[in-house]
Amino acid sequence: MLYVTLLVMISGLRLVDAQDVDTTQHPPKGKRALEVEISDQGVVVRDSEDEKKTKIGIVIDDEKITVDGKDIKVPDLDTALKAISLESGSIIKIGEPITVAEGEVVDGDLVSIGGAITVAGTVSGDVAVIGAPLHVKSTGIVRGDVITVGGTLQRDPGSQIRGQRVGALPFNFNFFRPHVFVVRPFTRFMGYGLPMIALVIMSLFLVALAAFFAPQNVTKIQETIEQAPLKSLLLGFAANIVFMPLFVLLCVTIIGIPVAFIIQPIAYFVASILGFAGVSLFVGTKIHRGSNLTLPTPMAKIIVGALAIELILILAWFLTLGGSVLLPLFWLFQLIGWIIIALASMAGLGAAAWTRFGRRSAIPAPAPTTQIPPTPPQEHGGHEESSTASG
Numbered sequence: 001m002l003y004v005t006l007l008v009m010i011s012g013l014r015l016v017d018a019q020d021v022d023t024t025q026h027p028p029k030g031k032r033a034l035e036v037e038i039s040d041q042g043v044v045v046r047d048s049e050d051e052k053k054t055k056i057g058i059v060i061d062d063e064k065i066t067v068d069g070k071d072i073k074v075p076d077l078d079t080a081l082k083a084i085s086l087e088s089g090s091i092i093k094i095g096e097p098i099t100v101a102e103g104e105v106v107d108g109d110l111v112s113i114g115g116a117i118t119v120a121g122t123v124s125g126d127v128a129v130i131g132a133p134l135h136v137k138s139t140g141i142v143r144g145d146v147i148t149v150g151g152t153l154q155r156d157p158g159s160q161i162r163g164q165r166v167g168a169l170p171f172n173f174n175f176f177r178p179h180v181f182v183v184r185p186f187t188r189f190m191g192y193g194l195p196m197i198a199l200v201i202m203s204l205f206l207v208a209l210a211a212f213f214a215p216q217n218v219t220k221i222q223e224t225i226e227q228a229p230l231k232s233l234l235l236g237f238a239a240n241i242v243f244m245p246l247f248v249l250l251c252v253t254i255i256g257i258p259v260a261f262i263i264q265p266i267a268y269f270v271a272s273i274l275g276f277a278g279v280s281l282f283v284g285t286k287i288h289r290g291s292n293l294t295l296p297t298p299m300a301k302i303i304v305g306a307l308a309i310e311l312i313l314i315l316a317w318f319l320t321l322g323g324s325v326l327l328p329l330f331w332l333f334q335l336i337g338w339i340i341i342a343l344a345s346m347a348g349l350g351a352a353a354w355t356r357f358g359r360r361s362a363i364p365a366p367a368p369t370t371q372i373p374p375t376p377p378q379e380h381g382g383h384e385e386s387s388t389a390s391g
Contacts, residue, residue: 090106090108090109090110090111090125091106091108091109091110091111092109092111092112092252093111093112093113093115094112094113094114094115094248095113095114095115096112096115097112097115097116097117097118097132098110098112098115098116098117098118099117099118099120100118100119100120100121100122100123100140101120101121102120102121102137102139103121104120104121104122105121105122105123105124106121106122106123106124106125107124107125108124108125109123109125109126109127109128109144109254110123110125110126110127110128110129111128111129111251111252111254112128112129112130112132113130113131113132113248113251114130114131114132115129115132116129116132116133116134116135117129117132117133117134117135118135118137119134119135119136119137119140119141119142119159120137120139120140121139121140121141122140122141122143123140123141123142123143123144124143124144125143125144126142126144126145126146126147126163126254127142127144127145127146127147128146128147128148128149128254128257129147129148129149129151130149130151130251130257130261131149131151132151133151133152133153133154134146134148134151134152134153134154135154135156136153136154136155136156136159136160136161137156137159138156138157138158138159139158139159140156140159140160141159141160141162142160142161142162142163143162143163144162144163145163145164145165145166145254146161146163146164146165146166147166147254147257148165148166149257149261153165166258197314197317199313200307200310200313200314203276203306203310204303204306204307206273206276206277207273207276207277207280207302207303207306208299208302208303209273210273210274210276210277211277211281211298211299211302212299214274214358215298216358217274217355217357217358217359218274218277218278218281218298218302218358219278219281219298219358220278220355220358220359220360220361221274221275221277221278221279221281221348221351221352221355221358222278222279222281222282222285222351223361224278224351224354224355224361225278225279225282225347225348225351226282226285229347231350231354232347232348232350232351232354233343233346233347233350234350235349235350235351235353235354236275236345236346236347236348236349236350236351236353237346237350238350239268239271239346239349239350239353240346240349243264243268246260246264247260247264250264270357271349271352271353271357272345272348272349272352274348274352274357274358275345275347275348275349275350275351275352276306276344276345276348277302277306277348278348278351278352278358279305279309279344279345279347279348279351280301280302280303280305280306280309280344281298281301281302281305282305283304283305283306283308283309283344284300284301284302284303284304284305284306284308285301285305286305287301287304287305287308288301288304309340309341309344310337310341311337312333312336312337312340313333313334313337313338313340313341314337315333315337316330316333316334316337319333
């Protein structure tokens with residue numbers, strides 16, 4: 001509905017042809033209009049008391065306005081109407097705010113990733129905002145659904161949301177920012193190592209859970225890594241490469257947003273934990289076979305294997321106790337440790353994806369070979385008798 005444009009044009013009709021406007025039929029004087037309907041067929045006013053409808057003879061098309069059968073041409077009317085109504089379809093922006101001003105109409109959906117959305121006009125489709133706030137003002141109307149993921153929804157009194165409201169728990173992206181913890185009486189450099197120790201403890205806890213609840217899955221992942229380590233590593237590398245592009249593609253569609261923010265992260269997290277448990281079991285088994293260390297259970301092999309993978313990172317933490325003198329060695333050990341963990345994690349992730357979370361064997365077992373017994377030589381009696389007779 002082009003309320004702003006029509007009000008300006010109707011008020012300007014007196015300047016164009018005052019005598020024609022005076023002949024237009026109006027609602028009875030002294031009565032208040034309850035409803036005004038404006039469309040391309042004209043203007044209809046419903047009285048609040050007797051509920052009689054009065055049709056005002058104004059018709060608007062792309063090039064002119066017709067008042068009681070008389071055409072009044074307005075230059076660039078079609079361009080002005082489209083500019084005000086914002087009939088440009090859906091709007092999708094990443095990292096930029098979107099504002100629908102009062103009186104504006106968006107004929108489509110609004111999707112913003114990392115940018116705030118402010119709705120003071122009308123949105124005919126859905127509104128989805130990810131990682132940013134959504135503000136629907138008192139004049140704002142959303143005819144579709146409202147989806148907020150990692151953001152907040154603020155509604156002013158009088159705002160209208162005619163569809164459903166779908167929201168996920170807000171997430172603070174500052175979680176990923178680096179933090180430095182200062183611990184006394186040790187040097188301040190020890191604070192760099194405490195997050196590493198927390199990470200090691202958390203990883204040991206997670207792989208232990210994986211070994212406890214899904215031992216067969218972890219075993220199949222370990223067997224896959226042992227049989228095809230390079231292919232598992234390449235598959236894990238490819239999985240990390242396509243994660244973010246797939247995430248962005250899913251966020252573009254309304255249906256794909258829950259998949260991108262719920263299903264995809266959970267699947268990636270579960271595959272990473274199972275994969276790291278599988279590669280830890282692989283390393284622990286190698287240690288068990290090649291040393292005098294006795295590891296009787298798979299759980300013990302997984303714990304020892306995980307500690308072996310993270311050994312360089314643990315040594316880097318001990319280097320922080322030496323203060324600034326050992327700081328270069330700390331950064332060197334930390335770099336090497338993270339490279340080892342990254343390679344192990346990618347190999348485990350690739351094996352987990354290859355085996356479908358360890359539910360099937362990626363490399364089929366070779367078919368058993370059956371030995372065919374040799375055929376005994378056949379005795380030809382007639383041939384022997386003829387040989388004897390000839391002799």
